[in-house]
Amino acid sequence: MGWVLPRPPHARTSRAGTKGLQVLRFLVRRLLQAIPTLLVLSILIFAWLRSLPGGPAAALLGDKATPEKIASLNHTLGLDQPIIFQYFRFLGRALTGDFGNSLVSSQPVMSEIGTFLPATIELGISAMILAVLIGIPAGYISARFRNGPVDNVIILLTLVGVAVPVFFLGYMMQDLLAAPLGLPSQGRQAAGLDATAITNFAILDGVMTSEWDAVWDAIRHLILPAFALATIPLAVITRITRASVLDVMNEDFIRTANSKGLTQQVVRRRHVLRNGLLPVVTTIGLQTGALLGGAVLTERVFNFRGLGFLLAEGIERRDYPRLQALLLFGALVYVLVNMLVDVSYGIIDPRVRVR
Amino acid sequence: MQQLRLTRTRRVALIGLAGALAVSLSACAESKRDEGTGGGGTGGTFIFGTAGNPKMFDPIFNDEGETFRITRQIYDTLIQNKPGTADLEPSLAEKWEQGADGKSWTFSLKQGVKFSDGTDFNAEAVCFNFNRWFNMKGAAAQSQMIYYADVFEGFAKNEGTDTGDPVFKSCEAKDATTAVINLNKAKGAFPAAFTLPSFAIQSPTALKLYNSDTVTQSGDSFTYSEYANKHPVGTGPFKFESYDAGKGEVTLVKNDASPTQTAKIDKLIFKIIPDENARKQALKAGDIMGYDFPAPADYGLLRNDGEQVLIRPSFNVLYLGINQSGNPALKDLKVRQAIAYALNREQFVKSKLPEGSEVAPEFVPKAISGYTEDVTKYPYDLAKAKQLLQESGHATGLTLKFYYPTEVTRPYMPNPADVFTSLSEDLKAAGITIEPIAKPWNGGYKDDVQKFGKQDLHLLGWTGDYNDAGNFVGTFFGRKKPEFGFDNPELFQALSSADASPAGDAHAKAYQDVNKKIMDYLPAIPISYGPPAIVVGPKVKGLVASPLTDERFNTVTVN
Numbered sequence: 001m002g003w004v005l006p007r008p009p010h011a012r013t014s015r016a017g018t019k020g021l022q023v024l025r026f027l028v029r030r031l032l033q034a035i036p037t038l039l040v041l042s043i044l045i046f047a048w049l050r051s052l053p054g055g056p057a058a059a060l061l062g063d064k065a066t067p068e069k070i071a072s073l074n075h076t077l078g079l080d081q082p083i084i085f086q087y088f089r090f091l092g093r094a095l096t097g098d099f100g101n102s103l104v105s106s107q108p109v110m111s112e113i114g115t116f117l118p119a120t121i122e123l124g125i126s127a128m129i130l131a132v133l134i135g136i137p138a139g140y141i142s143a144r145f146r147n148g149p150v151d152n153v154i155i156l157l158t159l160v161g162v163a164v165p166v167f168f169l170g171y172m173m174q175d176l177l178a179a180p181l182g183l184p185s186q187g188r189q190a191a192g193l194d195a196t197a198i199t200n201f202a203i204l205d206g207v208m209t210s211e212w213d214a215v216w217d218a219i220r221h222l223i224l225p226a227f228a229l230a231t232i233p234l235a236v237i238t239r240i241t242r243a244s245v246l247d248v249m250n251e252d253f254i255r256t257a258n259s260k261g262l263t264q265q266v267v268r269r270r271h272v273l274r275n276g277l278l279p280v281v282t283t284i285g286l287q288t289g290a291l292l293g294g295a296v297l298t299e300r301v302f303n304f305r306g307l308g309f310l311l312a313e314g315i316e317r318r319d320y321p322r323l324q325a326l327l328l329f330g331a332l333v334y335v336l337v338n339m340l341v342d343v344s345y346g347i348i349d350p351r352v353r354v355r
Numbered sequence: 356m357q358q359l360r361l362t363r364t365r366r367v368a369l370i371g372l373a374g375a376l377a378v379s380l381s382a383c384a385e386s387k388r389d390e391g392t393g394g395g396g397t398g399g400t401f402i403f404g405t406a407g408n409p410k411m412f413d414p415i416f417n418d419e420g421e422t423f424r425i426t427r428q429i430y431d432t433l434i435q436n437k438p439g440t441a442d443l444e445p446s447l448a449e450k451w452e453q454g455a456d457g458k459s460w461t462f463s464l465k466q467g468v469k470f471s472d473g474t475d476f477n478a479e480a481v482c483f484n485f486n487r488w489f490n491m492k493g494a495a496a497q498s499q500m501i502y503y504a505d506v507f508e509g510f511a512k513n514e515g516t517d518t519g520d521p522v523f524k525s526c527e528a529k530d531a532t533t534a535v536i537n538l539n540k541a542k543g544a545f546p547a548a549f550t551l552p553s554f555a556i557q558s559p560t561a562l563k564l565y566n567s568d569t570v571t572q573s574g575d576s577f578t579y580s581e582y583a584n585k586h587p588v589g590t591g592p593f594k595f596e597s598y599d600a601g602k603g604e605v606t607l608v609k610n611d612a613s614p615t616q617t618a619k620i621d622k623l624i625f626k627i628i629p630d631e632n633a634r635k636q637a638l639k640a641g642d643i644m645g646y647d648f649p650a651p652a653d654y655g656l657l658r659n660d661g662e663q664v665l666i667r668p669s670f671n672v673l674y675l676g677i678n679q680s681g682n683p684a685l686k687d688l689k690v691r692q693a694i695a696y697a698l699n700r701e702q703f704v705k706s707k708l709p710e711g712s713e714v715a716p717e718f719v720p721k722a723i724s725g726y727t728e729d730v731t732k733y734p735y736d737l738a739k740a741k742q743l744l745q746e747s748g749h750a751t752g753l754t755l756k757f758y759y760p761t762e763v764t765r766p767y768m769p770n771p772a773d774v775f776t777s778l779s780e781d782l783k784a785a786g787i788t789i790e791p792i793a794k795p796w797n798g799g800y801k802d803d804v805q806k807f808g809k810q811d812l813h814l815l816g817w818t819g820d821y822n823d824a825g826n827f828v829g830t831f832f833g834r835k836k837p838e839f840g841f842d843n844p845e846l847f848q849a850l851s852s853a854d855a856s857p858a859g860d861a862h863a864k865a866y867q868d869v870n871k872k873i874m875d876y877l878p879a880i881p882i883s884y885g886p887p888a889i890v891v892g893p894k895v896k897g898l899v900a901s902p903l904t905d906e907r908f909n910t911v912t913v914n
Contacts, residue, residue, distance in 0.1 A: 053799035056575065061418065061501070067806035067837070069501065072517035076498040077575050101576040105408045106584075107600060108573070115601040174636045185636040189602055191402045191626045191643060200601050303633040305603050313408075313629055318797060320575050 023343060030342075034335045038328060042094070045327045046087050049320050055079065056103045056318045090324065100321035104313060109325040112310060118200040119188055120306035122218075123299070124291045126226035131233040132284060139241025139280075140273065146246065154238060161235030166294050170228045170301035177224065184221050186303035193217055225302040229294050233287035240283045245276035285341030289334050398609065398621040399913045401895070404634040404646035405625045409605060412595060413567060413583035414553045415488055418501035420904060423552040424647075425605055425625055428908055429471075430555030430589030431616075433462055433481070434546055438899040438907070441670060441722040441822040443546060447476065447556055447590065448534075451549070457541030457857045458524075460549075464532040470558035471594045471610045478528035483559040485526040485536060487568070495577055496570035502553035502820070506544050543829075543854040543862055547821040552905075561588035592618040592909035603627035618909040619897065638662060638892060644913060645891035645898070651709030651769050654888065661893045666711040669886035670720050670902035672827065673767040673816040675778060676804065676879045680840030681756065681811035684749050691877045693743035694812075695733035697785035702735070703777045704883050709769060711888075715881035717870045718828050722902050725824030725853075725866025730874040740785040754788040758803060758810035763796030766887035767816035774814055774882075808837030816885075819903070824866035825854045832878055839878050846872060 057073040058065045074080045078089070093100065099109040142154040178185035188202055189195060195214035198205045203222075206215030248254065249272055257267045295308035303309070307326060314322040407421040414426040435446035448462040468476040488503050494514040497504070509521035524537040538545075548554070557567075565582030572578075587595045593607035605625040609618045626643050628634045634646040635653060639660060649657060654664045677694070679685045700714045717730050744750050759775035768774055772793070779789040792810070794800040804813045815838075819826050825833075833850045835842045849872055853865035889900050897910040 053795065054797040054802070058797055058801055065801055067802070068517050070802075070806075072515055073498055075516050076494050076572070078572075079575065098573075101573045101578055103576045104410075105600065106410050106577060106579055108578075112600070119601070171632060174632070178636065178640060184642060185640050186628060186630075186633040187603075187626070187637070187642060191604060192400055192606075192622070192624050197599070197601065300630055301633065303603075303628045303630060303637070305601060309629075316629075316797075 026343065027339065030335075030339045034332070037335065038331060041331050042091065042324070042328055043087065045324055046090060047083070049318075049323055050083055050086075052318065054318055056320055058318075094324075094328075099325035102314070102322040103319045104317050104322065109322050112322065113307065113325060113329060115200060116305060116307050116310050118306075119202075119304060120292075120295055120299070120308060122201055122203065123222065123225055123229060123295060123304060123306055124288065126222050127229035127291060127294075128233065128284065128288060130226055130230040131237050131287070134230075135234045135237030136241050136277070136280065139238040140245055140276075142238065142242040143245035143249065143276075144268075151242075154242075158235035158238045161231040161238075164231065166228055166231070166297045167301050169231060170225070170298060173224050173228055174301070183223055185224065188218065188221050188304055189214070190217050190221075221304075225298050225304050228302070229291065229298040232294060233284075233291065236287055237280060237283055241276065241280050244279045245272060248272050248276045251275070281344065282341055285337060285344065289337040292330055292333065398619050400622040400624060401620045401645075401908060401911050401913050402624045402626055402643045403908070404628045404637055404643040406627075406629055406631075406634070406647065408600070408603070408627055409598065409625075411579040411583035412587035412598075413557070413579065414555050415503060415557075416496070416499040416570060416579065416583065417553065418499075421627075424904070424906075425607070426555060426587070426589075427552050427591070427905065428593040428607055428623060429587055429591045429595055430552070430557060431591050432550055432552065432555050433464075434549045436550050436822070436901065436903055436905050438910070439668070439901055441547075441668075441819075441902050443550065443822070447481075451546055453546070453858050457855070458538045460536045460538075460545060462534045462536070464534060466532055468590055469612050470561070470588050470590055471612060472558050472561050472588045473612075474558055474560045476556065476590055477531045478534040479531075480559050481534040481556055482526035482528045483562075484554075484556050485523065487562065488554075489521065489523045491568060493568075493570060495572045496568060499570060499577060500553075502551050506542075506548045506551070506554075541855050541857065543825045543856060543858070543866075544821070544823050546858055547823045547826075550821050550903075550905075555589060555591075558588035561586055592616040592907065593623055613909075616907065616909040619912045620908070623908055638890065641892070644895050645889065647887075647889050647904070648766065649888055649890045650764075651888075654710060657890055662890050663893065663895070664888050664890045665898065665900040666888050667886045667900040667904070668722055668902040669711070669713070669884035670722060671765075671767040671816055671818040671887075672715050672718055672720060672884055673774070673814070673882045674715075674718065674831075674879045675882055676810070676813040676815055676838060677877075678804075678808050678810050678813070678838065678840045679878075680808060680837075682753075684747070684753055685755075685811060686841075687747045687749075688877065689743045689747040690749055690753070691880075692733065693740040693747070693749075693785065694782065694787070695740075695877060695880045696736045696743065697740035697787070698733075698778055698781045698880065698882070699735040700882055703774075703781075707770075707773050707777055708883055708885055709888070711886040713884050715884050717874055718831060718879075718881050719824045719866070719870060720819065720827075720884050720902075723819065723822055723824050723827070724863040725870065727867040727870055729867070730871050732874075733877075733880070737785060744786060751786060752788075753786070754790055755782070755811040756790045756792055756809070757782075758792045758794065758800065758813040760796040760800040760814065761793050762798070763800075765816055766818055767883070767885040768814065769885070771814055778814075778882075805836070805838045808840055813838075821903070824863075824870070825850070828866070828869060828873060829854055832873060841878055843876060843878070846876060846878075 057070040061069055097110065101107060102109050102112055138154055142151045145151050174185040193214060195211055196205060196209045198208060202218035203215055206218060254267065254271055257271050295306060296311050299306045299308035300312040310322060311326050314326060405421050405424060409422040409425050410417055410419060412426055414423065414430060417423060431447045433446060433448040434443050434451060437444040448464055450463040452461045464478060470476055490511045491497055491500060497510055497515045504518050507522045509518045522538050522540060522542055524539045527535045529535060562582060565586045566580045567582035569580045570577055590613065592610055592613045594610045596606040596608050598605045603626060607623040609621050628637055631650055637643045638646060649664060657664050677685050677691055684690050704712050704714050716732055719726050757779055760771045763771060782789055794803055803809045817827060829850050832846060834847055849869050853869045856862045856865040891898055894913055896912045898906060899910065
């Protein structure tokens with residue numbers, strides 16, 4: 001895997017007619033490339049999980065885990081068989097889409113992912129919206145008032161944003177902000193709220209069923225965790241916007257635009273901001289992938305029941321089936337996000353379109 | 356300008372489209388909300404924060420506390436623990452009696468009791484349950500019946516690797532209200548073991564209807580029946596309504612047909628919050644009305660906020676394990692005694708353990724029948740410890756590998772590193788060199804100390820399941836184990852005959868004698884009893900904290 005950085009726009013040579021076909025070919029090639037990646041990853045994940053000391057039997061049995069009981073449970077689970085054998089058994093089932101049942105909840109892992117994924121998407125999108133809505137204007141302002149007090153404050157805040165660990169920030173927000181702002185400090189929905197679940201996207205479900213109190217409840221529950229999760233992408237987006245806008249401001253075409261007699265407003269909006277945003281789009285894509293990592297901590301701290309929450313619990317309890325499925329799923333998402341970033345770059349860049 | 360206008364038109368069109376989408380979405384799904392509920396009635400709703408998912412709701416396949424917390428509200432056992440104690444009191448059985456040979460138990464059952472599905476509870480239902488457990492088929496199903504295998508030792512046909520001769524022989528329904536359980540041998544665990552939540556009596560009709568016995572292996576884990584996942588039926592004060600895994604909520608409602616323990620609240624919701632700090636925040640914010648196992652460091656803060664921290668009577672023990680097959684010096688009784696005298700347990704309990712903790716003079720807690728004050732005690736005496744080491748030839752040069760766990764808190768051991776530091780400082784003062792070895796609890800610690808016996812000294816403890824001394828000392832010292840590395844046939848024999856002694860005074864007396872023997876032989880050193888706490892909000896009344904974490908929420912009121 002790894003990051004595949006997009007080529008700079010001027011290196012692209014596409015003709016309008018063949019563009020669509022090229023994108024399609026690119027997508028297919030990247031998808032095919034992803035197959036060996038995932039296969040190798042599945043071996044690594046499998047071997048890594050099983051080489052961890054302890055195991056699901058000890059975790060499942062807790063205090064009462066005598067060596068005899070652990071051995072007996074391992075035997076029943078087939079965990080005492082050679083690891084190669086276990087791997088192929090796992091692979092055989094995984095190819096049919098069966099990743100087994102979670103040891104913690106005894107529910108099929110795939111259905112767990114289906115149930116918990118909407119929460120993570122909801123949280124991730126909210127965090128990204130916050131990061132973009134605040135980050136781009138902040139970066140732009142920072143660049144416009146370069147080296148002034150506003151710029152310095154924003155730079156300092158972005159440093160803090162990158163440096164403060166999400167879980168620490170989460171705990172601080174719960175302790176200091178939740179009560180004064182009257183916001184819930186944990187969970188996705190108030191306990192006992194009788195909301196109709198259809199898609200498991202709390203806000204969407206509320207809109208679809210016109211249960212507006214449920215929509216409001218879901219939004220309130222999102223605010224603190226979304227802010228906590230947004231801090232890092234927010235800081236990164238601010239800094240990239242600032243740097244990129246500064247770059248563009250020094251370009252010849254800005255001087256040309258100014259000397260043409262265009263108003264400052266038009267120059268800024270049409271020329272500076274538009275061109276300055278190109279690298280930001282790439283950053284947004286890459287940060288979306290990185291959000292998954294932050295979601296593990298945020299969801300755990302805020303008891304926000306998404307995939308990160310499942311993963312944290314799975315690690316604690318050595319839930320092999322759940323971890324195998326979740327880690328592979330995470331890898332697949334990374335691959336897809338990278339691919340989309342590459343494609344979107346080509347699509348968004350107006351110079352590529354014009355040619 | 357042309358372009359600008361176009362943009363504006365596009366913007367308007369987009370907004371219109373979004374609006375239309377929202378409207379059509381609203382039309383496409385209907386609220387399934389039941390407008391009538393939402394707390395309702397006079398009793399209100401009690402929301403309790405739990406630390407983990409329930410596995411499923413058939414208690415016979417369960418061995419884990421967070422699931423039992425829920426099944427205890429749905430089901431009743433034949434005998435139960437008197438609230439707040441480990442003493443026995445009637446539940447579904449009004450009376451119980453042991454046969455003269457100790458090998459049978461006769462239960463006189465309550466009349467007129469019904470399961471929440473409307474079917475009758477009677478002696479046949481009791482026998483149906485016992486026979487179901489005994490005749491359970493499949494290695495997968497048997498492997499999940501941890502408590503059954505522990506207490507009844509085997510099945511009609513053993514399919515796992517860790518079971519032996521069955522203790523259960525047969526169940527007779529003499530008449531509608533008399534059930535007799537016949538055993539192949541007398542066992543000290545009874546009658547107390549009949550209080551175990553695993554042995555709750557379930558509705559035979561529902562068990563059959565929803566194929567309760569289908570436990571199949573699915574990859575590295577198990578799939579349970581529809582009964583266990585969605586249709587548990589008992590006689591308890593609450594009925595199962597739903598489990599929403601996405602929201603992490605289990606909802607129970609009052610069972611109006613419950614025979615004895617009518618609930619005061621209408622609805623009971625368990626909200627799953629694994630993170631301890633998040634539970635605390637949720638209580639503070641009023642999202643939940645109570646939670647279990649608050650961190651001892653938070654007791655003061657919680658009380659300042661007006662919450663009620665209820666300390667349970669302790670039902671556990673923390674001990675310093677000694678492995679006699681480790682360092683050969685440990686085979687010498689004088690060395691083991693020296694270690695005991697060197698430990699300032701009084702000081703340790705006062706300064707490091709939570710409120711309500713006590714020094715443990717022996718390995719069974721005070722609430723258990725078989726506990727006695729009359730054992731050899733080892734009060735802190737550094738001079739005596741040094742002298743004993745001198746006499747045994749280990750005044751200098753004794754180095755011991757001291758294992759302690761990390762990444763874990765247990766009710767008897769909130770902070771293992773703290774325990775290790777205190778105890779090892781005491782031992783160093785007596786001239787013993789300590790080689791500390793820390794291992795993650797679920798990362799090899801238990802294997803190292805219990806399976807491989809790599810240690811000389813180690814920290815471990817135990818929380819009891821029912822009121823029988825054998826559940827403690829029998830588990831620890833009943834046979835030769837790598838954990839302690841000694842072979843003392845006399846002690847093993849004493850434990851085994853105590854276990855077979857008839858229930859009642861004779862049983863208690865037999866275990867008192869065993870406890871004396873153990874504290875003379877000193878195979879390990881009991882350190883402390885540490886009571887865990889449970890916390891509820893200021894308005895919650897009627898919750899009785901149980902030493903066995905056997906809290907039943909039917910007595911709770913929320914206003």
